[in-house]
Amino acid sequence: MKYDNDNRKFNKDTLRYWKIQEKHIMRSEDTKTLLRELSYIKDLILKTDEPLSKHTSFQLGGNADYFCVVQNLEQLKRLFNICSQKYNTFILGNGTNILFSDEGYRGVVIKLSGEFKxxxxxxxxxxxxxxxxxxxxxxxxxxxxxxxxxxxxxxxxxxxxxxxxxxxxxxxxxxxxxxxxxxxxxxxxxxxxxxxxxxxxxxxxxxxxxxxxxxxxxxxxxxxxxxxxxxxxxxxxxxxxHQPLKAKTAGCIFKNPGYVSAAKLIESVGLKGKVINGARFSPKHANFIENFNNAKSRDVYELIQLAKETVYKKFGIVLETEINLVGF
Ligand SMILES: Cc1cc2nc3c(=O)[nH]c(=O)nc-3n(C[C@H](O)[C@H](O)[C@H](O)COP(=O)(O)OP(=O)(O)OC[C@H]3O[C@@H](n4cnc5c(N)ncnc54)[C@H](O)[C@@H]3O)c2cc1C
Known part of the structure; x- marks a missing residue:
């Protein structure tokens, strides 16, 4: 088994993530060029080191290097022209189906507003x-x-x-x-x-x-x-x-695998209400994870892995995530 710098176990997905990150690590001159180019786009709202926790329903996720709020097609085309060949880009909606890692996003997160509304x-x-x-x-x-x-x-x-x-x-x-x-x-x-x-x-x-x-x-x-x-x-x-609508969640974590609901499977293996640090499988709906007490993305991720492993061991069923995991 391999471990990263924070002593986390690597799996296939984290390895893939780190490979992507290595490919796109920006040197300081890249950062300067990108900043200068983006600042030429008229009226573009551009933030650097923007906490993704402000833009997700989980209220989790580290910082995005660049966060752009795009108002019109002209801005979008210029942004793609600058970024798409050289930098990672990510399109964000309301962030209600996403878990960004605590490390955030190395690249440009794009959110549409203005004429796209x-x-x-x-x-x-x-x-x-x-x-x-x-x-x-x-x-x-x-x-x-x-x-x-x-x-x-x-x-x-x-x-x-x-x-x-x-x-x-x-x-x-x-x-x-x-x-x-x-x-x-x-x-x-x-x-x-x-x-x-x-x-x-x-x-x-x-x-x-x-x-x-x-x-x-x-x-x-x-x-x-x-x-x-x-x-x-x-x-x-x-x-x-039936659902914890007032909690910080991202809706259902797993897809229902065919004839049986993911919530039933999670309950059957005794994980309903299971807590890891500030995150827990919702006591109200077992297929929701709540950030109930200053969780880290990693806490949510560990609950996801735990449910996958436990359900597979007991039922031989592979749970597939419904939410988007970014940076794991
Ligand atoms: C309380 C709660 C209840 C929910 N109930 C349901 C439910 O009943 N059914 C259900 O299906 N989902 C449900 N969800 C999940 C979520 O709300 C939906 O999946 C929603 O459609 C995600 O939209 P978003 O704008 O938040 O997307 P985001 O989470 O921001 O993004 C999701 C994906 O879409 C991509 N994306 C976003 N906008 C664009 C774009 N313009 N062009 C290309 N790619 C784009 C992103 O890159 C990402 O890959 C629930 C979530 C919560 C918190």
Whole structure:
């Protein structure tokens, strides 16, 4: 078994992470050049050493070298032009499905705002920028008496993040509403993509082109405001009853492996409520991990590893994470 400087065990993923990091470690002259180039992008909001804990629902994660809030397509293209060949880049939505490591992110984290928050209603189609929150989208659908999105009431992500993870609940998924997708690749080329060209699965989406989602058209159907509101209320009541909505979490940690729920498996191996330092498997829903007392990302990661190992030993089932682990 190998150990890193902090005496942590290496597994395949951490080894891969360190290899990526080595490739992209910035020399001080790179940093200066990058800073100078980024500062030429008009009105770009640029922060250095930005704590990722401020941008994630877990409220965990070390610092990002660079954190850019992009307001429009022009800025985005310039940013890609500067970064995509030389530096790591990461697109962040609302950070509600992510665990960044305590070491943070060596590179540029990009968050979309400004024109990427636009919503337009065209008859039964809602066209929305990828950084629109699902909550705003739903409020808009309700005002326009458009039904189909009610399942997403209570999912705290953005439209972009929900497409990448094919977010779903109560038997529905975002992919069922997709009509069209606009993507920008890392060279700044724009593509319109029809849903049949996208490989969607359970909490999974593979785009035919590697890039960033700019906006999407969702096809809804006319209904009555009362009916839509009732469904939304029912769904949020269910969530309040079954999920730790007030805790710092990232939703379900693991995908359900087929016929059995991950929560049931975690309970069966006695890990519901299990604590490692400031993190614990939620006493309310075993497939949620809560940062309940100044946890470190590493505490969450160790709980994840523990559940994987214990469930595999007892049932021979491999749990796959639903959340994105970055830097482990
Ligand atoms: C209390 C709670 C309940 C939840 N319930 C559910 C649920 O019922 N169902 C469900 O599916 N999920 C649920 N989630 C998880 C999460 O909210 C969803 O997965 C959400 O869609 C993630 O969106 P985000 O904007 O936060 O994405 P982030 O966490 O910021 O990012 C997720 C991934 O998407 C990528 N990404 C984000 N934006 C873009 C973009 N514009 N272009 C390309 N890539 C992008 C990121 O790089 C990352 O890989 C829950 C989370 C919480 C905290």
């Amino acid at each position: 636009k919503i337009e209603v065209l008859s039964e189609v809602i066209r929305a920028g990828s950084s629109v929150s699902l909550a705003s989208l739903l409020k808009n659908a309700l005002t326009n008496e458009l039904s189909g999105l009610e399942f997403a009431w209570g999912i705290p992500g953005t439209l972009g993040g929900s497409i990448i993870g094919n977010a779903g609940a109560f038997g529905s998924e975002i992919c069922n509403l997709m009509k069209n997708l606009k993507i920008c690749d890392f060279k700044g080329e724009i593509y319109e993509i029809l849903p049949e060209k996208i490989d969607f699965g359970y909490r999974y989406c593979k785009l035919p082109i590697n890039g960033l989602i700019l906006e999407a058209d969702l096809l809804l159907r006319k209904s009555s405001g009362g009916r839509i509101e009732n469904k939304m209320k029912k769904n949020i009541e269910w969530r309040k009853k």
